[in-house]
Amino acid sequence: xxxxxxxxxxxxxxxxxxxxxxxxxxxxxxxxxxxxxxxxxxxxxxxxxxxxxxxxxxxxxxxxxxxxxxxxxxxxxxxxxxxxxxxxxxxxxxxxxxxxxxxxxxxxxxxxxxxxxxxxxxxxxxxxxxxxxxxxxxxxxxxxxxxxxxxxxxxxxxxxxxxxxxxxxxxxxxxxxxxxxxxxxxxxxxxxxxxxxxxxxxxxxxxxxxxxxxx
Amino acid sequence: xxxxxxxxxxxxxxxxxxxxxxxxxxxxxxxxxxxxxxxxxxxxxxxxxxxxxxxxxxxxxxxxxxxxxxxxxxxxxxxxxxxxxxxxxxxxxxxxxxxxxxxxxxxxxxxxxxxxxxxxxxxxxxxxxxxxxxxxxxxxxxxxxxxxxxxxxxxxxxxxxxxxxxxxxxxxxxxxxxxxxxxxxxxxxxxxxxxxxxxxxxxxxxxxxxxxxxxxxxxxxxxxxxxxxxxxxxxxxxxxxxxxxxxxxxxxxxxxxxxxxxxxxxxxxxxxxxxxxxxxxxxxxxxxxxxxxxxxxxxxxxxxxxxxxxxxxxxxxxxxxxxxxxxxxxxxxxxxxxxxxxxxxxxxxxxxxxxxxxxxxxxxxxxxxxxxxxxxxxxxxxxxxxxxxxxxxxxxxxxxxxxxxxxxxxxxxxxxxxxxxxxxxxxxxxxxxxxxxxxxxxxxxxxxxxxxxxxxxxxxxxxxxx
Numbered sequence: 263x264x265x266x267x268x269x270x271x272x273x274x275x276x277x278x279x280x281x282x283x284x285x286x287x288x289x290x291x292x293x294x295x296x297x298x299x300x301x302x303x304x305x306x307x308x309x310x311x312x313x314x315x316x317x318x319x320x321x322x323x324x325x326x327x328x329x330x331x332x333x334x335x336x337x338x339x340x341x342x343x344x345x346x347x348x349x350x351x352x353x354x355x356x357x358x359x360x361x362x363x364x365x366x367x368x369x370x371x372x373x374x375x376x377x378x379x380x381x382x383x384x385x386x387x388x389x390x391x392x393x394x395x396x397x398x399x400x401x402x403x404x405x406x407x408x409x410x411x412x413x414x415x416x417x418x419x420x421x422x423x424x425x426x427x428x429x430x431x432x433x434x435x436x437x438x439x440x441x442x443x444x445x446x447x448x449x450x451x452x453x454x455x456x457x458x459x460x461x462x463x464x465x466x467x468x469x470x471x472x473x474x475x476x477x
Numbered sequence: 478x479x480x481x482x483x484x485x486x487x488x489x490x491x492x493x494x495x496x497x498x499x500x501x502x503x504x505x506x507x508x509x510x511x512x513x514x515x516x517x518x519x520x521x522x523x524x525x526x527x528x529x530x531x532x533x534x535x536x537x538x539x540x541x542x543x544x545x546x547x548x549x550x551x552x553x554x555x556x557x558x559x560x561x562x563x564x565x566x567x568x569x570x571x572x573x574x575x576x577x578x579x580x581x582x583x584x585x586x587x588x589x590x591x592x593x594x595x596x597x598x599x600x601x602x603x604x605x606x607x608x609x610x611x612x613x614x615x616x617x618x619x620x621x622x623x624x625x626x627x628x629x630x631x632x633x634x635x636x637x638x639x640x641x642x643x644x645x646x647x648x649x650x651x652x653x654x655x656x657x658x659x660x661x662x663x664x665x666x667x668x669x670x671x672x673x674x675x676x677x678x679x680x681x682x683x684x685x686x687x688x689x690x691x692x693x694x695x696x697x698x699x700x701x702x703x704x705x706x707x708x709x710x711x712x713x714x715x716x717x718x719x720x721x722x723x724x725x726x727x728x729x730x731x732x733x734x735x736x737x738x739x740x741x742x743x744x745x746x747x748x749x750x751x752x753x754x755x756x757x758x759x760x761x762x763x764x765x766x767x768x769x770x771x772x773x774x775x776x777x778x779x780x781x782x783x784x785x786x787x788x789x790x791x792x793x794x795x796x797x798x799x800x801x802x803x804x805x806x807x808x809x810x811x812x813x814x815x816x817x818x819x820x821x822x823x824x825x826x827x828x829x830x831x832x833x834x835x836x837x838x839x840x841x842x843x844x845x846x847x848x849x850x851x852x853x854x855x856x857x858x859x860x861x862x863x864x865x866x867x868x869x870x871x872x873x874x875x876x877x878x879x880x881x882x883x884x885x886x887x888x889x890x891x892x893x894x895x896x897x898x899x900x901x902x903x904x905x906x907x908x909x910x911x912x913x914x915x916x917x918x919x920x921x922x923x924x925x926x927x928x929x930x931x932x933x934x935x936x937x938x939x940x941x942x943x
Contacts, residue, residue: 280559285488285940289673292941293739354478355647356562361619362712365560365673444488444940448557453480453565 265395268388269419273426275461276311276381277434280451283307283372284431286365288439288447300435303368308428310372311381315420317373318382319389323412326393333473336394339386340469346380347462354455380462387469389419479565485930486554486568488940490736490808493554493868493931500526501589502865502874503548503571504896505924506535506917509881511542513920517573519589520896520915522874522928530913534590538582538597543575544881547925549615550935551583551622551646555672558939561619566646570595571927572622574612577689579603581612581624583649589929596649606651607642610634611685614667618937619712621646623655625668627682634685639665641679660716664703667731670711672937673738677709678761680729680745691882694790698751700724706732706745706761708769720771722759725752729759733806733813733934735831739941742831744813745771746804754779754794756801756817760831775834777801780820786846790886797845800887802879803863805933807870812837812905818860818879819887821847823899825873825907837905842897843877845887851897852911858891858922859884865926866933873899873907878922894923 276282290303325335357378363371376382393412438446487493502520519534552566571584579600586592604610610628617623622644628634640662641655656662664681681703687693696702704726708718722729726747734743742762750757758775779796791797800819806812806828813834815824821844826834841849843857851857857877864875876896878884884891894917899907917923927935 280564281562283559285557285559289940292943293673358620361561363560364712365675371560444943445492447488447940448482448484448486451482451557451564453478455478455565 265388265391266422269385269392269423270426272384272388273423274430276376276423277427277430277432279454279458280447281379281454282311282375282381282427282431283368284435285438285447286368287432287435288444291439297439300439301432304428304432304435306368307372307431308424310369311376311427312420312424313369314373314376314382315385315423316416317377318386319416319420320413322386322390323409323416326390326412327409332394336387336390336473337470339390340466340473342466343380343383343387343469344463344466346383347459347466350380350459350462351456379458384462384465385419385423387465389416390469391472392419479567482557482564483552483566483568486552486557487936488554488557488938489942490810490938491942493936493938494808494870496868496930498869499867499928499930499932501929502896503586503927503929504876504915505545505548505573506894506921507545507878507881507924508541508920509878509884509922511544511577514538514541515543515545515575516921517545517571517584517592518915518917518923519586519592522898522913530915532915532917534592536584536592536594538594540578540580542578543580544577545573545924546576546880547614548573548927550617550927550931551649553617553931553936555618555937555939558619558672563646568931572615572624572644572649574615574624576611576613576627579610579612598649598651602651603642604630607654608637609639609642609654611639616669616935616937617646618670618672621652622649623668625665625679627665627688628685638663639684641665641668655714656716657714658716660707661705661719662707662716666703666729669732669734669743670937671734671738671741672711672939674741675711676741677711678732678734678743678745679707679709680732681705682728682730688880689882691886692790697727697749700727700751702727703729705729706771718769720761720769722747722771725750726757727751730802731804733804735810736806736808736933736938737810737942738938740810744804744806744828744831746801746815748801749798750776754796754798756799756815758801758804758813758815758826758834762831772832774832775815775826777815777817777820777824782846788845788887788889791845797847800860805864805866807866808868808933809870812870812901814864814866814873816861816864816875818862820844821849821860823861823864823873823875823907825901825905827905838902838907840899840907840909842909851914852909853914855914855916856893857895857897858893859888863925865928867928868931868933871901873901874926874928876923876926878924881922884922893917894921896923896926
């Protein structure tokens with residue numbers, strides 16, 4: 263349950279971060295001068311984010327077929343997430359290629375932003391933990407059954423995370439569009455770069471410790 | 478890096494208008510013959526201050542002969558687009574290029590009264606990394622700091638066309654050329670854009686041999702200066718359309734798009750029409766088919782004058798051309814200010830209907846064969862030139878020098894740098910403030926003005942007005 267909570271919390275966390283794009287939904291509604299443009303832009307952002315999550319989770323699903331290496335995979339994933347966190351702590355630069363994406367390509371932009379900032383990787387240890395529990399529940403089921411369950415879980419995790427992200431970002435976007443006004447944007451935007459990088463490190467450390475325990 | 482967006486970044490032009498007013502202005506001081514170092518003057522523009530209207534600090538550079546002209550900020554309201562990831566930059570540095578030396582100074586103005594040089598980029602680095610020379614207009618945008626240049630490579634800047642290059646907005650390293658497909662563009666002057674709509678517009682002055690040693694009369698009369706504006710796919714870095722304004726419309730200079738990014742029109746000033754000496758403003762816009770169009774919407778007639786009173790260059794014409802050298806649009810997109818540097822007038826047009834501008838106010842100051850004095854009785858050398866409007870649209874500042882060698886041709890008897898300010902009436906109209914008159918140190922002329930916290934020709938807004 264705690265792990266599913268982590269999936270939702272990380273979704274809300276990504277959603278409220280302006281850097282993941284909710285102000286673009288407000289901008290779209292203002293440009294078209296109708297509120298309907300807001301959910302459409304939000305859906306494009308969510309679509310890109312969902313794709314980024316699944317693109318990162320699925321390779322790990324495939325690796326999980328190597329059942330006897332499970333602990334090593336979890337430790338490896340944890341180390342990878344820690345490494346990205348440390349990299350982002352040292353290198354505070356934002357990737358310039360994101361600035362080349364056309365403002366109309368919101369889904370592509372959201373996909374690339376999520377990949378570049380490690381939003382997908384942050385989910386990996388949580389996902390691997392959930393797979394582990396599912397496996398314990400089932401005892402020693404056939405590898406094929408486990409594989410199917412893990413694929414399903416990857417989509418459910420990505421979906422739940424993205425839904426939480428979309429709802430959180432959408433609530434802020436709608437609130438700003440309807441009541442708060444654009445002034446709220448510059449007032450509410452906090453520099454989360456360091457917090458973000460530290461959350462990656464934290465998630466990674468937890469994964470390494472629990473992976474070590476499993477081994 | 479800040480923890481919150483810089484308080485001078487605003488999502489919309491409307492919000493920028495409501496922000497606190499400017500306390501300081503930064504103005505270029507240039508030595509016309511390179512005998513002194515150029516610099517930036519910090520001018521007190523707080524009317525309740527004891528030093529109101531005085532130069533309260535100067536940043537003097539170590540080299541001579543740079544010839545400062547235009548300059549800009551390292552970061553502006555464009556940083557509030559989440560697309561670019563630069564929300565936490567500080568508006569702190571002025572990027573000041575020398576158009577004669579191609580040297581670029583980065584000046585830290587975090588504490589305006591203690592402003593100092595932060596970094597110097599030597600000309601060799603500009604040449605080596607871009608193949609361009611004579612850097613000019615600065616804008617901060619999606620990929621960093623964009624710098625337009627007036628010259629290509631080689632000694633006289635004619636080896637290849639001039640263009641735009643990009644600088645890193647944190648380290649100020651030069652990254653390289655902007656253009657991937659420049660189309661017909663072979664000269665350069667100003668550029669600006671609409672970030673959400675993803676287009677850029679650029680203009681043309683002339684190549685370095687056409688301006689560095691003075692205006693070349695034969696080139697002007699044979700219409701060899703720039704007369705086209707170029708429309709670009711901003712992020713694809715591609716010229717998508719070139720509009721020739723007509724070869725008689727010589728020197729299409731300043732580009733001023735509407736500040737509200739929901740609008741897709743703007744203005745371009747033309748210095749002189751060689752068929753009748755008029756100055757002109759074109760309105761450009763995107764039509765329903767997505768094609769760019771341009772139409773002449775303002776013309777300003779020359780003033781007949783006894784040739785005896787005219788400089789050598791103009792004697793044959795028996796008239797003073799308006800010479801529209803700078804224009805600026807207020808943040809509410811309502812008033813366009815047009816500097817008539819030759820005639821010695823500053824015009825204010827109501828451009829609420831951009832296709833039908835209406836003259837709303839006018840100030841006479843300086844001017845060829847007229848030399849109107851300031852209301853405080855002091856002289857005003859040359860004519861009204863670089864113009865900058867306060868964010869709230871209530872104060873209009875301007876200086877007087879166009880370009881060292883051109884000043885001397887059009888105003889052979891004038892010398893000096895001045896900066897003045899006019900107040901805008903509730904319903905338009907323009908009146909010089911008798912108490913604001915900055916005389917620059919002896920031997921130095923003045924050019925572009927930047928206002929603390931941003932002004933009407935720096936910030937690009939990413940969100941439409943509500």
